[in-house]
Amino acid sequence: MSTGNMNLTLKVWRQKSTKDKGQMVDYKVSEISPDMSFLEMFDVLNEDLITKGDDPIVFDHDCREGICGMCSMFINGRPHGPKDAVTTCQLHMRSFKDGDTIVVEPWRAKAFPVIKDLTVDRSAFDRVIAAGGFISVNTGNAQDANALPIPKAQADAAFEAAACIGCGACVATCKNASAMLFVSAKISQLALLPQGQPERYKRVQNMVAQMDAEGFGNCTNTGACEAECPKGISLENIARMNRDFYAAKFISEEEG
Amino acid sequence: MSAINSNIPEGELTTKWTKYKSSVPLVNPSNKRSLEVIVVGSGLAGASAAATLAEMGYKVKCFCFQDSPRRAHSIAAQGGINAAKNYQNDGDSTYRLFYDTIKGGDYRAREANVHRLAEVSANIIDQCVAQGVPLAREYGGLLDNRSFGGTQVQRTFYAAGQTGQQLLLGAYSALERQIGMGKVEMFTRHEMLEVVKIDGKARGIIARNLITGELERHFGHAVVLGTGGYGNVFYLSTNAMGSNVTAAWKANKQGAFFANPCYTQIHPTCIPVSGDHQSKLTLMSESLRNDGRIWVPKNKDDNRKASEIPEDERDYYLERRYPAFGNLVPRDVASRAAKERCDAGYGVGTSKLAVYLDFKANTERYGKIEASKAGNHNPDKETCMRLGLAVIKEKYGNLFDMYAQITGENPYETPMRIYPAVHYTMGGLWVDYNLMTTVPGLYCTGEANFSDHGANRLGASALMQGLADGYFVLPYTIGAYLSKEISVKAIPTDHPAFVEAEAKAKGILDTLINIKGTKSVDHFHKKLGLIMWDKCGMARNAEGLKSAIAEIQQLKRDFWSDVRVPGTADEYNPELEKAGRVADFIELGELMCIDALNRNESCGGHFREEYQTEEGEALRDDENYAYVAAWENKGDGNFELHKEELKFENIKIAQRSYK
Numbered sequence: 001m002s003t004g005n006m007n008l009t010l011k012v013w014r015q016k017s018t019k020d021k022g023q024m025v026d027y028k029v030s031e032i033s034p035d036m037s038f039l040e041m042f043d044v045l046n047e048d049l050i051t052k053g054d055d056p057i058v059f060d061h062d063c064r065e066g067i068c069g070m071c072s073m074f075i076n077g078r079p080h081g082p083k084d085a086v087t088t089c090q091l092h093m094r095s096f097k098d099g100d101t102i103v104v105e106p107w108r109a110k111a112f113p114v115i116k117d118l119t120v121d122r123s124a125f126d127r128v129i130a131a132g133g134f135i136s137v138n139t140g141n142a143q144d145a146n147a148l149p150i151p152k153a154q155a156d157a158a159f160e161a162a163a164c165i166g167c168g169a170c171v172a173t174c175k176n177a178s179a180m181l182f183v184s185a186k187i188s189q190l191a192l193l194p195q196g197q198p199e200r201y202k203r204v205q206n207m208v209a210q211m212d213a214e215g216f217g218n219c220t221n222t223g224a225c226e227a228e229c230p231k232g233i234s235l236e237n238i239a240r241m242n243r244d245f246y247a248a249k250f251i252s253e254e255e256g
Numbered sequence: 257m258s259a260i261n262s263n264i265p266e267g268e269l270t271t272k273w274t275k276y277k278s279s280v281p282l283v284n285p286s287n288k289r290s291l292e293v294i295v296v297g298s299g300l301a302g303a304s305a306a307a308t309l310a311e312m313g314y315k316v317k318c319f320c321f322q323d324s325p326r327r328a329h330s331i332a333a334q335g336g337i338n339a340a341k342n343y344q345n346d347g348d349s350t351y352r353l354f355y356d357t358i359k360g361g362d363y364r365a366r367e368a369n370v371h372r373l374a375e376v377s378a379n380i381i382d383q384c385v386a387q388g389v390p391l392a393r394e395y396g397g398l399l400d401n402r403s404f405g406g407t408q409v410q411r412t413f414y415a416a417g418q419t420g421q422q423l424l425l426g427a428y429s430a431l432e433r434q435i436g437m438g439k440v441e442m443f444t445r446h447e448m449l450e451v452v453k454i455d456g457k458a459r460g461i462i463a464r465n466l467i468t469g470e471l472e473r474h475f476g477h478a479v480v481l482g483t484g485g486y487g488n489v490f491y492l493s494t495n496a497m498g499s500n501v502t503a504a505w506k507a508n509k510q511g512a513f514f515a516n517p518c519y520t521q522i523h524p525t526c527i528p529v530s531g532d533h534q535s536k537l538t539l540m541s542e543s544l545r546n547d548g549r550i551w552v553p554k555n556k557d558d559n560r561k562a563s564e565i566p567e568d569e570r571d572y573y574l575e576r577r578y579p580a581f582g583n584l585v586p587r588d589v590a591s592r593a594a595k596e597r598c599d600a601g602y603g604v605g606t607s608k609l610a611v612y613l614d615f616k617a618n619t620e621r622y623g624k625i626e627a628s629k630a631g632n633h634n635p636d637k638e639t640c641m642r643l644g645l646a647v648i649k650e651k652y653g654n655l656f657d658m659y660a661q662i663t664g665e666n667p668y669e670t671p672m673r674i675y676p677a678v679h680y681t682m683g684g685l686w687v688d689y690n691l692m693t694t695v696p697g698l699y700c701t702g703e704a705n706f707s708d709h710g711a712n713r714l715g716a717s718a719l720m721q722g723l724a725d726g727y728f729v730l731p732y733t734i735g736a737y738l739s740k741e742i743s744v745k746a747i748p749t750d751h752p753a754f755v756e757a758e759a760k761a762k763g764i765l766d767t768l769i770n771i772k773g774t775k776s777v778d779h780f781h782k783k784l785g786l787i788m789w790d791k792c793g794m795a796r797n798a799e800g801l802k803s804a805i806a807e808i809q810q811l812k813r814d815f816w817s818d819v820r821v822p823g824t825a826d827e828y829n830p831e832l833e834k835a836g837r838v839a840d841f842i843e844l845g846e847l848m849c850i851d852a853l854n855r856n857e858s859c860g861g862h863f864r865e866e867y868q869t870e871e872g873e874a875l876r877d878d879e880n881y882a883y884v885a886a887w888e889n890k891g892d893g894n895f896e897l898h899k900e901e902l903k904f905e906n907i908k909i910a911q912r913s914y915k
Contacts, residue, residue, distance in 0.1 A: 040533045044533065047778060050831065061497060062497055065332055065538045065539075068327045068329070115828060122324065126325070126326070135386065135387050135388045139731070140383075145386075152393045155392075155393045159392075159422070193388050196388055
């Protein structure tokens, strides 16, 4: 069993509701074990707040194994904290030192309004997917799966794009709050596969239109999204999306 | 005690489903448009059902407690999905998948349901590939397969260690398409708190908007629960933090029987507990047992590093005890064998509650193959390991990374330490062949029902069942019920039944807020978890179960007098959500112990220490316990047992052997 010996100061964003102004509040936590995850450290703090009669800090989390995409803390100026390629739930306290001060904020973007404390509304992502992030195939319409061989390299590339967990770190870290990495990952996954061809150009137009309608910013190629993505989604996807987006303009309605 | 009717169609096993589909009453398109269906849960079983029902023309409302349907815990399934495609030409067939599942479930599942599952398994793969789910492929461009426990064929389809994610995103995209078309109305951050019954039929739900705290009334001609399993009754499990039994438990209180609650799957390969702070446990996929060998030192209390223990001082106990299946025995068998070695003093790591999962032998073997492909037929060991590691990395990279994150150890260099953990629950709401519960119009799909896995689920079968239910079974069977409902107009939600159900839900929330005790919800949840793990976990006995029941009853009293829920009921209040869920887990925990105490035999995940063979294997009692135990909730902690006799007409029931 690990024993906890770290003492930390936390500066945490507290905001009662979307309309509330919000502010940073300082907290001390002690006897933190290096084997704890960052969220388990928050559990300790919340347990303490509840016992004292204070309101616990609200934050989104669910699977705690880095795949559901629900956790979303902006830690010391970086989404999901200081370690590359992990989500907040997979960030462990061994990445910090005794005596550290840690600043924790919610995702900040116009399209992701704060709901309470560290929780934000990311439903804009769902609406972008609903606008075209699918292949239109009703249940029961499929042919035998092996009737359509797909080169391994192509399938692997589609899988890499499909590994996006929809957490929104890309938006949170981008100075323009652009969602292009998220949107292009889904567009790429489907554009790389033969099944995705019939709707390829219609899809990119519809999803980009919805992305713009949601109030996400534009891409200025700083690459912060790729650097901060916990799943290593590549900037190449944005290039692919842009190519398809411009190509779509030259393709007639019937083909698209 | 009374018998219950499972409504299994007449006829020969292999033609039941085909005949049923051809004769089930249909609903014409114009009537479908005025029939409303509520789907609670947006995981594989919920999202696939909601999307498919909407495609068919029904009006659908779908609910999830997460911020998006894409977050449902199906997303965390790692290893794969079974299907009887026989793409590997290794002798697989519908019958073999059926047989393996019945045997794997230790002869405690319903034959007709399992055969139907095996029949539709192949359609699932076709459907998912058509949706653009990027399943793993071979160089020829065709789909790849791997092995999973309890079978001798390769029928598991996968996407690296993220199969659940890819399948769920497929179902999610189908669901979002219907949402975009206005055919499904989606309610995220909503939790179902009550089933509304009118004239004995399920007619809607009460749901709480988790952001505003508002209670909402929703009407449906039928209600489908795809709300997942109840593993979090143990506090520590591989489930997500929010996974809960509340919807199923409320249904139980409204008359839906709860079946086989004591059947819990303890998964053999999870990352061991590291301290009291632990909030959840993380699975290391069963697929790792394809290439990993499980061992402990042959000497007790051997404190040497794994790398310092020579080959002849290692006990590959699964290969020793079960030569035919070796490291690929089913989960219940592998878990008990790990517990046996650790209890006997051969465990490893600081807690001594762990065994090694070692990839070295297979890494070297893969390296040799790679070197040979490159023309080097006599590679040295270092070359083999280097090339082999690249292969292992491609197959399991994300799992190895996750292990390194959590433990701070590098699994490419040193064997993983693993130990069993609660992972899945085979029990759930009792359903008939139509997936309908004992409440007319209330259906249950996926892990939330009890139907297909008997007393032990085989690996890669949960994804199969969730999608089978949602895409290919429920959309047909619900038609049999809805075809008789076409004359029923939507019932206004000011009907007294809605008013009463809402008042009941509100009463519980207000009570929880007003206790204003001294202990947090987690305090009680952790206590419950310990009782369940110690006395209703990997091994149970009558004495332990009796004391567990008394302890849980006391815990229930303590909870309702001393829990502290901060804040109010009309705001975003995650502590209040947790409190409601833990209150339900406490009641379920008691029923699990009652069920485990009733079942005087060992089968699958239910291991009663009093009933074992001389070699320590589970000893079933087919004469007295070849039945499904379905429990009716009579209120105030009283439950009445109803039995569904299991008839094995196509499989010869036998002592399960993997030796």
